[in-house]
Amino acid sequence: MTASAETNQSPAILMRGIDKSFGSVRANRAASLEVLRGEIHALVGENGAGKSTLMRILGGLQKPDAGTLEVNGKDVTGWTTSDAIAAGIGVVHQHFMLVPTLTVAENIVLGQEPKKGVRFDYAWAVAEVETLSKETGLVVRADQKVSELSVGEAQRVEILKTLFRGAKILVLDEPTAVLSPPEVRDLWVVLRRLRDAGGTIVLITHRLDEVIEISDVITVMRAGETVTRLETGKTTPAEIAKAMVGRDVALAARQAAGLTDAGDAGDAAQHMGAHTSADAASALSVTDLVVMGSRGTREVDGVTFSIRPGEILGLAGVEGNGQTELIEALAGLRAVESGSIRIGSRDVTYDNVGQRRDAGLSHIPEDRHRRGLILDYSVADNLVLGRQREFASRGMLDGARIAANAQTQIEAFDIRPPSSSLPARSLSGGNQQKVVVAREMGREFTVLLASQPTRGVDVGAIEFIHSRIREARAAGKAILLVSAELNEVLALADRIAVMYRGRFVTVMPAADASEDVLGEYMIGSKKDAA
C-alpha cells in the first residue's frame, strides 16, 4: 500500500505523442504526460496551453488525432467516457455538475442508486456517503440540499461523487479557483490523505505557489506541447515560471528588432526625462481600485497607479490574476466596487463606455472575436464601432463619411485586402487586429488600454503594431500595455508592474526588469512592500 512498493509497476497514466486539432487550432502537439501511481502530479501552463484538452482525452471526452494513451499499463487510446469511469478515472470539472435541488447523498449516488426492491434506498445512500466522508476527511452533510452549499462544499461533493464511483485516478481542473484560503488548506489535507491511501491525483493549475506546496511531480505545458517534467523537490518557482512563459524563436527575433530601433529608444528616453521634471499631470490615474469578479471574489484588490503622457506602463502577470477585470473596469465594461479612475483631470469612475471614449480613452480589447469586432459587420462598419455617434447626423449614419474613414484607415494601417465592404470575419487574424488597432489608434485619444495587442497575429503584424504603439508614446499618449508575452512587455514598456492575485506586487523601471526578476513576482514568491 505504500508509494514505494508501487513505483516499480507501470505508471498510472502514460500519454505519448498526443496531437489534437480543432479546425486550424492545434490544442496539443506531441504532448506527453507520465503520472506514477500514488503521486500528486501538477499539470501547469497558461490559459490555452493545452492542459484541459489533454485531460479531456484522458477522460474519454475527446479522441486524439495521434499518439497513445496507457492507463495502468494498458493501451486505451481513444476510449469512451464510460470506459474511463469504469477504469477508475474521475474528473472534477471547474464548473460543478451537480443537481441543485437534490441532496448531497442523492447527488453522490446519482446513476448508481441503491435499491430496496423497486424503491430508492435513501437511508442506505446517506449511510454510505457518511462512511465515505469519514474515510476521506471530506466533510459534508449527506442530507443537505446542494443548492444550500458553499462552493467549497460543492467541490467536496464532486470529489466524493467520483470516489463513490470507484475513482483511483482523480483529475482536478483548477480546483482552487473558487476556494477561499482556508478551504484550499482543507483541500490539500484531503488530497494528501487520498494519495497516502494509494490514489493518484492530477491537478491542473496555473498558480505556482500551490504547485510547490502540494505536488510531487510537475509537468509544464506551453502552446500545446509538453515543455518539461520536473520533480517538485528539485526545482524552483523561477524555473517553473520560465518554462511556462519561456520564449520561442519568433519572440527573440521580435525583441532584437525592437532594440535595434535606436530612434524609438532615443525618443523614449527623451520622454522619460520630460516626466521627471513635470511629474504632476497624469493622463490616467487609478486609486485604490477594487473590482469584483463574476464569482463574487475580489479580482482587483486595491490597485493604485498612474501613467503620464508619453509613457507605457507594462502590466505583467500570469493570466487570471485580475488583469482582465482591471482592464474591463478601466474601460467601463465592469462595475467598480470602490476606488476611483481619472482620465486627465476628469473622474470617470462611474462613467459609461461612451463617456470614457469621449474623455479620450481608447481600448484594444484582449479578445477581438468576442469584443473587438463584430465579425459579420463590414470592415468599414467595424472601423466606426464605438464611434457610431460621431458618424451619424440626426440619427442617420453618414455612409460617405464612414466610407472615407475606412479608406483612410485601411491605407494608414495597411489592412489587407484593402476592401472596406468585406466582413471582418473573412480577414486573417493579423488584419482583423489591425482593424481594431486602426479604429482605436486612428482617432483622437489620450489614454490607450492595449490588452494582448498582438495575440495570435503573425510576426509582420506584430512588428507593425509595436511600431504604432511606440509612435503613440512619442506623440504623448499614455499607454497601459497588458500582455501574456513577457518579452513584449520588456520590449515596449517604460515601467513594468506585476499583478498577482489582484494586487500590484511591484512597479519597476523597465531597465531594472528581466524575465527572471519579473518571474519571481509573477508567481508570488516575491513582493515589494505596498
Next chain:
Amino acid sequence: MTSRFRTQLEEALFPPIIALLIALVCGDLLIMSYGQSPATVYRLLLEGTWGNAYGFGQVLYKATTLAFTGLAVSLGIRAGLFNVGAEGQLAAGGFAAAFVGLHLTSAVPWLIAIPLCMMGAAVGGGIVGAVPGYLRVKFGAHEVIVTIMLNFIVLALLNWLIANHIHVEETLHTPEIGAGAIPRLDAFMPAFHGSAANLSMVVAAITALAGWYYLFRSRRGFELRAVGLQPDAAEYGGVSVRGVWFRALTLSGAIAGLGGINYVLGYKHYYEDGLAGGAGFLGIAVALVGRNHPLGVIIAALFFATLSQGGLAIHAFVPKQMVEVLQGVVILAVAMSVPEVRRVLRLGRKPVTA
C-alpha cells in the same frame, strides 16, 4: 457599393428559393399520394390566387397582416431576441385601433381619424411588447417564455372585454368604428370586388421601407444589429445592450400591433374576438423565410398568403391540410438554411481561427 447590395440581395433571396424548391418536391409527392396530378393541382392553386382579381386581392389582404407580424418578429431577431408574442400584440393592436375608432364620430376627418387609430394600434401592441422588454432588462426573464405567456393573458383579457363589456348583442365583436376606416381596393378598382384587400398594404410597405432604413441606415439600427450579432462587442462599442433589448421588443410589439389595422380599419371596421387567427405565429415563419430582411419578409408574406389562400382553391382535389403540411415543410427547409437558425442549432459553425 453595388456588389455589396448584390450580396445582400443574394443573402435575402437564396434560402427562400431553395426552401421553395424543396417544398415543391415534397408537395409533388403529397399530391401524387392522393392520386392527383401535381401539375393540375398547382395550376389550380395559382389560378385561385394570382390568376384572378378576387383571389389576388385575398392574397394581398392576408399578406398584409403577415408582413406586419413578420417584420415585428424579424426586428426582434435582428436584436437577438425571439418575440413569440406577435399573436397577442396583433390582437391588442387591433383592439386598440377599434377602441380609438369607437370614440370618434364620423365628423372627424379621415386625415386625423386614420392616423389616430393607427397610433392606437401601435401603442396597444407596443405596450404588450414593452412588458417582456422590461422584464428582460430588469429581471433577466427570458423573452420567449414571457411572450408566450403574455399571448394567453392578452387574448384572454381581450376575450373577457369583448364578451362582457364592449360587444354587439349575440356576437363577439365590437360595434363599428365611428371614423378611421381605411378604403378597400375595390373602391377604385372594381375588379377586386368582394376581396378584403385594402390600403393597409401601403402602410405595410411603408413600414417595411422604414424598417429597412432603420436597420441599415440609422445609428440605432447599427447598434441594434450589433447587439443581435455580438452583445459583448456592442457593449464594448458603448451600446446599452439593455436599452436596445427594451427598445427592440417594444418596437416589435408596436409593428405587430399596427398589423391589427388591416382587419379592423381596412376590412370589418370592428374588433372581433379571434382576429389574429394564427397570423402572429405564422409571422415567425415569415420572418425566418424572409431572412429577417424587410424585402425578404414582404416576399415571404406573399408566399405564405398564397399558400393559405391557395389551400381554399384546391380544396376539391386534396385536403386543405395538405397546404398546411407544405407550410411546415417550407419552414423546416428554411430553418435548415437560415444562418440565424443554424447558429441556434449549432450546425455549420465555422471554427474561429486566430
